[in-house]
Amino acid sequence: MQIGFIxxxxxxxxxxxxxxxxxxxxxxxxxxxxxxPNLLYVVIGIITVAYGKLxxxxxxxxxxxxxxxxxxxxxxxxxxxxxxxxxxxSFAFADKPLKTIEYERAVxxxxxxxxxxxRTVLCTVLNTFVYEVVQITxxxxxxxxxxxxxxxxxxxxxxxxxxxxxILQFPVRRLIFGRRRNNSVLRPTPVVFSxx
Numbered sequence: 001m002q003i004g005f006i007x008x009x010x011x012x013x014x015x016x017x018x019x020x021x022x023x024x025x026x027x028x029x030x031x032x033x034x035x036x037p038n039l040l041y042v043v044i045g046i047i048t049v050a051y052g053k054l055x056x057x058x059x060x061x062x063x064x065x066x067x068x069x070x071x072x073x074x075x076x077x078x079x080x081x082x083x084x085x086x087x088x089x090s091f092a093f094a095d096k097p098l099k100t101i102e103y104e105r106a107v108x109x110x111x112x113x114x115x116x117x118x119r120t121v122l123c124t125v126l127n128t129f130v131y132e133v134v135q136i137t138x139x140x141x142x143x144x145x146x147x148x149x150x151x152x153x154x155x156x157x158x159x160x161x162x163x164x165x166x167i168l169q170f171p172v173r174r175l176i177f178g179r180r181r182n183n184s185v186l187r188p189t190p191v192v193f194s195x196x
Contacts, residue, residue, distance in 0.1 A: 004177075007175075008176055012047070012051060012176075015047065016043070016047070016062065022039055024070065033156060040063050041127040042168055043059070044059060044085075044123070045093075045123040045169070046165070046173065047059050048090045048094050049116050050173060050177070060082040060083035064080065077138060085131060089123050092122075092126070093119040116173070120169045124162055125162040128157060128161045133154075136154055
């Protein structure tokens with residue numbers, strides 16, 4: 001149990017800071033159809049589903065601070081954008097807390113969730129989409145004329161980043177959680193009281 005906990009949080013730290021260094025040092029040289037995928041949002045998507053809301057907010061805040069230092073010409077945009085989009089998307093895609101799951105079982109209101117790999121891709125795509133919308137709005141408010149090329153590049157960035165997430169999430173999730181064991185899980189049935 002302790003080894004799994006240590007591995008999970010060691011991978012968390014490596015993922016957070018390694019993701020940033022790869023984004024800054026390697027990703028500018030990676031182009032797919034002339035588009036560089038946003039590795040930071042891939043990491044945010046993976047952390048959202050694997051670690052939850054609180055940790056992804058802090059990762060978004062770290063990324064926003066670091067990107068603001070790297071691109072200081074855009075006044076406070078990255079500083080606010082990364083943590084807010086990460087937190088916003090985590091409400092829809094993060095795993096539910098155990099208390100919530102137990103409460104829903106107790107009141108017979110069990111709701112099906114999408115598989116984690118689907119939620120990870122959707123979280124990454126939504127984060128990237130919000131980022132692109134804000135960037136296009138910022139360009140427009142800066143006085144530039146928007147062309148179809150702006151929108152095509154934005155959509156292409158969303159798709160390419162989502163594809164990168166689909167490729168990277170499986171090995172990363174295996175690093176986080178280790179090998180999947182086929183243990184039988186007992187599912188408790190809620191107790192229902194009735195008048196006799």
